[in-house]
Amino acid sequence: xxxxxxxxxxxxxxxxxxxxxxxxxxxxxxxxxxxxxxxxxxxxxxxxxxxxxxxxxxxxxxxxxxxxxxxxxxxxxxxxxxxxxxxxxxxxxxxxxxxxxxxxxxxxxxxxxxxxxxxxxxxxxxxxxxxxxxxxxxxxxxxxxxxxxxxxxxxxxxxxxxxxxxxxxxxxxxxxxxxxxxxxxxxxxxxxxxxxxxxxxxxxxxxxxxxxxxxxxxxxxxxxxxxxxxxxxxxxxxxxxxxxxxxxxxxxxxxxxxxxxx
Amino acid sequence: xxxxxxxxxxxxxxxxxxxxxxxxxxxxxxxxxxxxxxxxxxxxxxxxxxxxxxxxxxxxxxxxxxxxxxxxxxxxxxxxxxxxxxxxxxxxxxxxxxxxxxxxxxxxxxxxxxxxxxxxxxxxxxxxxxxxxxxxxxxxxxxxxxxxxxxxxxxxxxxxxxxxxxxxxxxxxxxxxxxxxxxxxxxxxxxxxxxxxxxxxxxxxxxxxxxxxxxxxxxxxxxxxxxxxxxxxxxxxxxxxxxxxxxxxxxxxxxxxxxxxxxxxxxxxxxxxxxxxxxxxxxxxxxxxxxxxxxxxxxxxxxxxxxxxxxxxxxxxxxxxxxxxxxxxxxxxxxxxxxxxxxxxxxxxxxxxxxxxxxxxxxxxxxxxxxxxxxxxxxxxxxxxxxxxxxxxxxxxxxxxxxxxxxxxxxxxxxxxxxxxxxxxxxxxxxxxxxxxxxxxxxxxxxxxxxxxxxxxxxxxxx
Numbered sequence: 213x214x215x216x217x218x219x220x221x222x223x224x225x226x227x228x229x230x231x232x233x234x235x236x237x238x239x240x241x242x243x244x245x246x247x248x249x250x251x252x253x254x255x256x257x258x259x260x261x262x263x264x265x266x267x268x269x270x271x272x273x274x275x276x277x278x279x280x281x282x283x284x285x286x287x288x289x290x291x292x293x294x295x296x297x298x299x300x301x302x303x304x305x306x307x308x309x310x311x312x313x314x315x316x317x318x319x320x321x322x323x324x325x326x327x328x329x330x331x332x333x334x335x336x337x338x339x340x341x342x343x344x345x346x347x348x349x350x351x352x353x354x355x356x357x358x359x360x361x362x363x364x365x366x367x368x369x370x371x372x373x374x375x376x377x378x379x380x381x382x383x384x385x386x387x388x389x390x391x392x393x394x395x396x397x398x399x400x401x402x403x404x405x406x407x408x409x410x411x412x413x414x415x416x417x418x419x420x421x422x423x424x425x426x427x428x429x430x431x432x433x434x435x436x437x438x439x440x441x442x443x444x445x446x447x448x449x450x451x452x453x454x455x456x457x458x459x460x461x462x463x464x465x466x467x468x469x470x471x472x473x474x
Numbered sequence: 475x476x477x478x479x480x481x482x483x484x485x486x487x488x489x490x491x492x493x494x495x496x497x498x499x500x501x502x503x504x505x506x507x508x509x510x511x512x513x514x515x516x517x518x519x520x521x522x523x524x525x526x527x528x529x530x531x532x533x534x535x536x537x538x539x540x541x542x543x544x545x546x547x548x549x550x551x552x553x554x555x556x557x558x559x560x561x562x563x564x565x566x567x568x569x570x571x572x573x574x575x576x577x578x579x580x581x582x583x584x585x586x587x588x589x590x591x592x593x594x595x596x597x598x599x600x601x602x603x604x605x606x607x608x609x610x611x612x613x614x615x616x617x618x619x620x621x622x623x624x625x626x627x628x629x630x631x632x633x634x635x636x637x638x639x640x641x642x643x644x645x646x647x648x649x650x651x652x653x654x655x656x657x658x659x660x661x662x663x664x665x666x667x668x669x670x671x672x673x674x675x676x677x678x679x680x681x682x683x684x685x686x687x688x689x690x691x692x693x694x695x696x697x698x699x700x701x702x703x704x705x706x707x708x709x710x711x712x713x714x715x716x717x718x719x720x721x722x723x724x725x726x727x728x729x730x731x732x733x734x735x736x737x738x739x740x741x742x743x744x745x746x747x748x749x750x751x752x753x754x755x756x757x758x759x760x761x762x763x764x765x766x767x768x769x770x771x772x773x774x775x776x777x778x779x780x781x782x783x784x785x786x787x788x789x790x791x792x793x794x795x796x797x798x799x800x801x802x803x804x805x806x807x808x809x810x811x812x813x814x815x816x817x818x819x820x821x822x823x824x825x826x827x828x829x830x831x832x833x834x835x836x837x838x839x840x841x842x843x844x845x846x847x848x849x850x851x852x853x854x855x856x857x858x859x860x861x862x863x864x865x866x867x868x869x870x871x872x873x874x875x876x877x878x879x880x881x882x883x884x885x886x887x888x889x890x891x892x893x894x895x896x897x898x899x900x901x902x903x904x905x906x907x908x909x910x911x912x913x914x915x916x917x918x919x920x921x922x923x924x925x926x927x928x929x930x931x932x933x934x935x936x937x
Binding site for chain 1: 699700743744745746747770771774775778783784785786787788789790792793796797
């Protein structure tokens with residue numbers, strides 16, 4: 213089975229600060245990491261490969277320094293990595309990003325399955341995965357909690373939807389975005405790091421992508437414009453319950469069920 | 475003979491402390507009758523939730539006049555029964571004294587009340603770009619308790635232990651007088667170090683009501699390597715090589731697969747790797763990326779030369795949490811795996827840790843008990859847990875005693891000592907006596923008599 217895993221390099225700290233005056237994300241150029249959500253996608257891919265065999269390629273769009281995040285995917289076990297990188301892609305919104313990645317994926321070879329993280333810790337839109345599937349003309353499922361069965365024709369997944377947990381079977385090839393904590397991602401291997409050749413990451417520029425429409429790329433090709441970025445309000449809502457032990461346990465059970473913990 | 479507090483005593487105590495914070499009889503929760511050590515239980519007659527040095531002093535002065543025993547208690551996370559009111563009397567709880575009073579950026583100190591929790595101090599320091607290095611696994615312990623046991627923790631390899639970070643203490647003595655020892659000073663050659671006598675005295679010499687602690691600048695980068703090994707022996711035998719390599723590590727932790735599995739079950743969360751029988755967890759900190767990378771590479775290569783099949787990189791917040799959260803939960807996880815347990819916290823010279831680790835399975839075989847262990851391999855301090863599982867009380871006690879006797883004897887042969895960081899309290903008195911000998915115990919008793927001639931402060935502990 214050939215699996216593609218889409219990843220992104222994000223700021224290294226989990227607390228992304230927004231300048232309250234300019235509304236711009238404060239990025240520390242030195243400190244970056246692989247989007248934590250993508251680790252669940254990569255781990256899922258690695259586990260499928262352990263069972264089914266095949267190859268895992270990772271793909272990212274970003275500036276040249278994103279190479280380090282792709283190298284990390286190789287240290288975790290990916291076989292090959294591709295960085296789609298060109299100034300033409302700068303300033304892309306989710307639509308233009310999906311377009312560029314879809315164009316890149318046409319160059320990275322045949323695939324049976326594409327896995328993405330549920331979202332990124334910097335943009336938090338959770339849209340690139342599904343949009344990418346649409347552009348590639350394949351089916352997709354988002355917020356996948358588990359892969360229950362997989363063979364060379366189809367995959368059965370359990371998804372975390374707003375009000376319910378849904379299990380469905382889909383034909384391959386398809387795209388899945390993997391929910392946080394679907395598994396515990398393995399750690400990068402120092403041994404693989406020592407064994408990895410520095411040219412394991414293939415860089416694809418705009419010139420490498422045949423049939424690319426420059427008008428659909430980067431800031432110019434982005435139908436959405438960011439007007440303002442602001443930190444989300446901290447939700448400190450509290451709910452208090454009173455009653456007998458029995459009533460309270462019923463309330464608690466209903467609540468846990470509603471939140472899908474039980 | 476101690477006086478048991480009567481109605482008159484309680485009435486008086488309620489005049490010096492808000493009556494709502496003076497609890498008696500059934501008002502005192504069961505929790506206050508023990509700490510984390512199993513098997514020793516005694517409720518105090520009066521529980522006082524103190525809020526200030528003045529209150530502690532007033533209570534102590536009165537107790538001294540009336541010959542009522544007094545025990546001080548923080549979070550009750552101790553492991554040797556040191557905070558159990560063996561003789562009843564008054565218990566002073568410091569959890570309400572939980573204010574961080576001052577961050578002195580010019581002297582690099584923080585002044586805290588004793589009830590501040592370690593996790594809160596650690597977070598406060600970090601927010602201000604400082605590090606309070608002592609890092610025991612139990613983050614909900616109070617600083618007062620940490621000082622009283624001279625807690626060590628996981629960064630001792632590089633940074634030392636709690637004692638190295640205490641600059642000054644305000645202490646209420648058994649007669650109710652208040653003394654300030656040390657201060658915001660870096661050096662001190664002014665007579666005997668009373669400050670250092672209080673540190674590690676397990677609440678037997680005075681009650682700490684304020685502490686001035688030393689901070690260090692927060693290292694910008696902290697990264698770990700989780701190094702797997704094919705056997706526990708291989709892992710532990712690699713430690714001396716690491717130490718000899720002069721790598722500047724903050725932590726060298728040793729643990730085995732079974733302990734990780736207990737932690738997984740306890741936390742309901744999977745560890746990133748459980749494919750190997752044993753692991754070392756090595757940490758480097760600093761502020762220069764190139765230096766850190768070099769250090770990690772040196773250590774990783776060294777471990778692999780010693781037979782480690784790999785070295786896993788623990789670099790991001792998420793990865794650190796997945797590994798260190800499990801490490802922090804080992805004690806509770808082992809506890810949850812059995813019906814009752816007792817622990818042995820021996821410390822041996824670093825180059826002897828392998829010998830000791832390899833000896834514990836032998837003890838387990840001899841006494842026929844399950845004895846999981848993990849520990850601070852880099853500083854020679856091992857935590858060995860003797861599990862009761864399904865045994866009846868009598869067999870358990872017999873085998874436990876036999877196991878302790880064997881282990882402390884071995885520690886002594888290896889020039890080690892009874893406790894690295896948990897203390898002596900009630901549980902380890904006999905072992906300390908055997909390890910330190912008559913003369914040293916007599917000196918300790920002499921010191922106790924000078925501070926507390928009537929032996930009203932935490933009686934029945936240490937000796």
